[in-house]
Amino acid sequence: MKKITLLFCLGLIFACERAYDENEFLGNSLNDQFGELKFSTPLSGSGLEYNFIQISQYNFNATWSKNANYELRIIGENSNAIKSYTGYDNSLNADNSIWRGEANDFPSFKEESCQVILSVSDLDTTIYDTLNIYINETKPMQSDVYIIEDFENIDQATLMQNSFVQFGANMDFNIQNDFAAEGQNYFRMRGEMTWNEWFLGNLVLNINEAKTLPDLTPSTTYFNIAVVGSRQELFPEDQFLEIVVRETDGDEFRTQIRPIEWSSWRNFSIPYSEFESGSDIAIKETNKINQIEILCLSCPGVVGSQGGCVNNQGVLVTTDIDFISFTENEPYQP
Ligand SMILES: [Ca+2]
C-alpha cells in the first residue's frame, strides 16, 4: 500500500510539473502570438564613438516585449556601407550583434557618421528605434592580405601601359572616383561591341618585386575582387570577366565571373585552388605570380546566327572592378 501511495504521489508531482510546463509554454507562445509588441529597453550601443583600432568589437543592446523577427542595420552616411543582423529573439545582446567594423559586402565603412536602425516585427506591427554613432577609426585590415591593386595611388597611364581597349562604341576603361567599393577610386571597364567580337578590353597588372607574394598554399588562398555591373540595372546578356594569373615559369590559371548582372558592389573571394589550367603539369606557385590579366567580355550585339545576342544592341557592357587582392586562410572581409 505504501508503495502505491508513493507511486501515486510521484505521478501527481510529475503530472503537475507537466501541466505547469505546458502552461508556461502556452503562456510564452500566447504572448508571442497576441501580446503587444513594444520596446522594454531602448536601443543602445557602446557610447557614441567607435574606434576599431582600440577596441576590436562592440555590440548593441535592446529588449522588447516578446519573441519577434528583428533586423538591425548600421548604415554609413558617406560610404553607404551596410552591416545588418536579422533573427528571431526578444533582445539584442552580445550574442547576436557583435560588430567588428565590417560591412556585409563592399562598400566598406569609412570614418563617418552611421545611422543604426532596429526594426522588430510581429504579424501586424513593426516598431523602430534608431541611434546615431560615429566611426573614429575603421577596422584594421585583416592579417595576410596581399593587395594587388586598389586604384588609389596609380595614374591612368601607368595603370594602362600593358592593357588594351578594343575598337567599339563608348569605350571607357578609366579610373573613376565616384562610388568606389574601397577608398576613393575604382576601375571602369565599359563599352559596347558593335561588331562580332566578345573581347572589349583588358587590364594587365604586372606584379613587381615589391608586390611578389610569398609561397602560399593554393587550397587556403583566395583571389578577391570587387565587381559591379551597370548601376542602372540594365545588363547586357552574358557580360563577364575572365581572370588569368600567370607565373614566371609560363604556367597560367584562369577563372570567370559570369554572368555579371547586379547593380551594387560585390566582393568575390575565389579559392585559388579553383583556378583552372589547360595543362596537366602546371603547378600553382604563388611566389612565381608575375602577372594578372582581367578581361572584360560580353556577347556581342549581333544576330544569333553570327554567334551574338541581338538584344545587346545599344546596351552598354559594364564590369567595374576594385580592390584586387590575395588573402590567406579566409576571404577578404569588406
Ligand atoms: Ca579603391
Ligand SMILES: [Ca+2]
Ligand atoms: Ca608554376
